[in-house]
Amino acid sequence: MSGLIQLQAVDAQFGAVRALAGVDLRVTQGERLAVIGSNGSGKSTLLRVLHGLVKPARGLVLRDGVARQAMVFQRPHMLRTSALNNVALGLWIRGTRWRLARERASQALGRVGLGEVALRNARALSGGQQQRLALARAWSLEPDVLFLDEPTSSLDPHAKREVEALLAEFAQAGMTLIFASHNLGQVKRLATRVVYLEHGHVLADLPVHEFFNGLRLRETSVEAELFLRGELA
Secondary structure, three states: OOEEEEEEEEEEEEOOEEEEEEEEEEEEOOOEEEEEOOOOOOHHHHHHHHHOOOOOOEEEEEEOOOOOEEEEOOOOOOOOOEHHHHHHHHHHHOOOOHHHHHHHHHHHHHHOOOHHHOOOEHHHOOHHHHHHHHHHHHHHOOOOEEEEEOOOOOOOHHHHHHHHHHHHHHHHOOOEEEEEOOOHHHHHHHOOEEEEEEOOEEEEEEEHHHHHHOHHHHHHOHHHHHHHOOOOO
């Protein structure tokens, strides 16, 4: 496995709020990294620093300069146009000719099971369909690394299963996934590695089976163990 992104002693600051504190982290190709923690722990900020949307106040971010990245947000913004155009416009902005962009967009929609709604206004789609549309936009860009911020938090169980199935397929094809989630069942199903954040500090960084088996987690972080048991105040 080769290194894709590395953080060295990274702090992130928003005014007086220190969102990340001395974070060291290395992401390698093909990993499925879940970032967990309570609200305000720094999960979204960590994803944005890794993706390059937030510049750290201190520390270094080292990345593979040729690795392509994309991000799907918790509530993805839908343009006031068709589902097809929502995907094609991203490709066109990247320099793809419009005709080819629409062809690739159609392929991407078919990939996520939205071919039949390609010409419908994206804002008229259900929440689950919009999330799959956001995944189609990201997938069409052929990223090596896909960031996802709570990708299924507002979806019903059926839509969650559909999105998780797509992410598992992306990972199986070799895509690196880095996602924040409150859903520990989802973390068990999708992740190979878990990072636990509290007040911007990484308190645990373990393979998924070691994080959930208890003993290694207890040795690493009492706080993470309490969080896992639902007992953290």
